[in-house]
Amino acid sequence: MEQGEAAARPVAGAATSFRSRAWFGWVLALTASASFSVATPLARAVIADGLDPTTLLVVRIGLAALLLGLTIGLTTPSQLRADGRCVRISLAAGSVNSIGMLTYFWGLQRLEASMAAMLIAISPIGVLSLLALRGEKVTYRHAVRLALALAGVYLLIGPGGQVDPIGVLWILAALVCFAVQLVTLQWYLMDYEARTVTFYVLVAMTLGVVVMWLLEGAVWHPLGVKGWVAAVVLAVVSTYLSRLLLFAAVSRIGGGQMAMLSPVETLLSVLWAFLFLGERLSPxxxxxxxxxxxxxxxxxQRLGIARLRPRWRLWAKS
Incomplete structure (x- = not known):
């Protein structure tokens, strides 16, 4: 009996350790989702107040890339090294994502945060559609998912056409860019370290928004106190810390579980827009x-079946 009890204790201890690890993973996951969720309403608040979106992105993405590069360099410097193929594809994906970020922020000049957050939630449908071009089987269920999304967009925009159509087009353009970036990473960089790829993507995004700033005349629009606070929060909380939390959460609970929190992030963005921006949606x-x-x-759920690596589909965030 004593031997049986002694043998059972390590098993019980392992089970307790697993549960603790899982619970901590869920805490990290929810914190990451909450960190991502503040980006849209916060950006909308300062952009609607007159802040130039391109200038805001230059500060946000540049600071986030610097912080992530320093973190990797100080903790795991080997992850800064990558072969030419990884660097080239990461830079290409980041360039596409920079266009998506720019169009998303331009959309926020015309649309409320809750509307933009709902529209960008269609991203998984875009990813599935692009995977179909690569040979992923298209089923009637995909047609159903697409029909639901399109019906949702129609009702969200409003049958009466009250929503700014240019703003909607900017958000949908961002959606396409985010989807292209994700499937590019899935197709070509599946076996590379996520932090390494993320760093080089952020570097390319920084270069992309700086190029757009130069094309717009290289005029530095003063951010002011409110703008600097928003830019730092967007860079540190919604870009840098959120990704570190995401990586830690995925290592504990898995990417599939983390991916299921994407709708929670959308709902949180809508909640913040309601509470702090006074936005409202009709029935x-x-x-x-x-x-x-x-x-x-x-x-x-379908992306899980399609074996789209969860860690990639999680971090193309606004």
Whole structure:
């Protein structure tokens, strides 16, 4: 009996350790989702107040790339080294993502944060559609998911056309860019270290937004106190810390579990927009948002079956 009890103790201890690790992983995951969720309403608040979106992105992405590079250099410097193929593809993906970030922020000049957050939640549908071009089997269920998403967009925009169509087009352009970036990483960089790829993507994003700033005339628009606070929060909380939390969470609970929190992030963004920006949605728009979130959940489940590596599909965030 004593031998049996002694043998059971290590098993019980291992089970307790596993549960503790899982619970801590979920705490990290929820914190990461909350960190990502503040980006859209915060950016909308300062952009609607007159802040230049390109200038804001230069500070946000540049500071985040610097912080991540320093962190990797001080903790795991070997992860800064990558072969030419990894660097080239990461830079290409980051360039596409920089276009997506620019169009997303331009969209926030015209659309409320809650609207933009709901629209960008269709991203998994875009990823699935691009995977179909690579040979992923298209089923009637994909058609159903796409129909749900399109119906949701129609209801969200409003049958009466009250929403700025240019703003919607900017957000949808961002959605396409984010989807292209994700499938590029999945197709060509699946076996590389996520932090290494993330760093080089952020470097390319920084270069991309700086190039756009130069094309716009290289005029530095003063951020002011409010703008600097917003830029630092966006860089440190919603870009740098959120990704570190994401990597830590994925290592504990897995990318599939983390991916299922994407709708939670969307709902949190809408909640912050309601609480702090005074935004509201009509009943029809709520119905549209619900259809979009439902189609996104179905698409995320399908992406798991399609073996789209979860760690890549998680961090193309606004």
């Amino acid at each position: 029809l728009q709520w119905a549209g948002g619900a259809l979009i979130l439902f189609s996104a959940v179905l698409a995320i």
